[in-house]
Amino acid sequence: MKILIIEDEVTLSEAIVEYLDGEGHLCEVAYTYDDAVEKIELYPYDCLVVDINLPGGSGLDLIRLVKKKSITVGIIIVSARNSLDNRIEGLEIGADHYLTKPFHLAELNAHLKSIHRRISFNGSNELVLNEIKLIPDEHRAFVLDQELVLTKKEYELLLFFISNKNKIITKAGLAEHLWGDHMDSADSYDFIYTHIKNLRRELLKKGCMDYIRTIYGLGYKFDVT
């Protein structure tokens, strides 16, 4: 997937690019508003990652421009402005997701994956990883064609793992993905442990390989290598 990262903070852009390159995406970077406009007009992208505060303009204006030109592209807003107004406005004018800085790269990656699935399969899609098959639209998961009995959170956990396979996912990243701002990360670690235990048991019961690895109290890795 071809992604344009529009973010004036060079180090942050680099980190995003490095993470996403590892996922097999093709990333380009724009540091200013004008830079971004030029690139969007010249090249086709599958997805834009847009910061709202840009030198030379607002990321929201950039989104309006894209929508006016009817360019079909997935849009993720990445902003330090944790204000409800911006979030609502951003989503209203056509952004797919809104991430507040600082965000977890795994979270950004999961959102990009979901946009990727939407673009490539027009929404009706299956996500297959070895013996695991997910139908994201229906929130159902199968192992060797047997349906897994999962709670909503466990299903989300599995999808998040598969989206970030072979990467170390921190517990904080998982907590934020599952509960958003609703839980302080420290509180929810016990619950994450419980969910992962249940998910692993269910996967093993249906004959799946044990992919989930614990990384020294730091986080987890869905290791399919």
Next chain:
Amino acid sequence: MRLLTKTTLNLLSISLFIYLFGIIAFYYSLRVQVDSNVNKEMDKRKASIVRQMEEAHSSVAQPPNRNEMVLVTPVERKSSADRYADTLIFNKEEQRYQLYRQLGFHDKVNNQNYFIQIFKSLEETDRLIVRIITTMTVLIVLLIIALLVVNRYSSRLVWGAFYDTVDKINRYDLNAHEDFALQESDVKEFKDLNRGLKAMTARIKNDYLNLKEYTENASHEIQTPLAIINSKLELLLQSGEMSEKQYRALADAYEASIRLSKYNSTLILLAKIENKQFPESKKVSPEAILDNLLENLDDLIRTKKIEVIRKITPDVSLQMNPYLAEMLIVNLVKNAVRHNVKGGKLVLKVDSGFLQISNTGPETALDENLLFKRYFKSSSSPESLGLGLAIVQKICALYGFDVRYQFQEGLHCMTVRFDNKVERV
């Protein structure tokens, strides 16, 4: 008491006192004047009576006219002094006493000493004095009334600018983008007041905008470096072979950085609530927020085997900022779940007028005074930020809600009273 009422009352009481005093003084001065006039007249009569008596060789004077009586009494000795006095004489025709001025004197006519008294009725002069005093009183009352009306009217005009200023101050909102425009006045004092107020509000607004800008900038400036730190640490994690020791160090750094960013955004949120930067307001349903929240926390609640008891009156709605409403309820419920015990209870009560979240927990009551302090942490969750209830309290203060903690029947209850704020749909 309004200034106008106060000055009017003062004016009224003082002028009434002065006028009353003046009228009494006026009455007596008239009286004195009239008496001296009557005395002079009676002196003239005295001369004419003596002349008449000498000419007529008789002790009988001319028959008295209607307003006058003369009484001549023969006496042995003659005393020299004339005596003026007031006296009452019974009038048989009118059956009442009437006031007379009396002059008594002695005289010797044809070798006979007489004591002669002249009585002159004061009835008419009295009537005149009463009429004059009445007219004056009426005039003065009318004058006072006119003065009050004029005073009131002119005060309205003069103080109009002042009342306008007071009204504008009351309605002044730092968040409003309109200018602080005050009504012009030609009174120097009010001009000074308005000039001072304008300068003050301009200064406050300027400071406020600087502060606001600072909080927004701080949010952006701090969150971006934090985002860089977090993402670089995350990248480092993915980089491959590292020793367990290195991983653990990295994990600690990552965890600390995440906490730092949460602190930062929470403190910015508190500052924003304090600065009233959530002007948007609409009807929100506590029930909908609770439903949403319970669904999100469903797994946690089930893992802890917490029994959720709902006592929610349907269709209660609050007029407030939807984001803050969510923050308020989320923080209360989050605490109630976090500090709960396995197999405990979570009671959610919503009624028109209050929201109450109760939960089982440690068997001792918490200190309400410490509870709402920033960074207060219970021993059971040392890693929480300790800002949740500070947010709750700030939001309640913003909307004039009353939030209280109670420990009753083994339940820790947090009650938020909205009272005036609640509306039934």
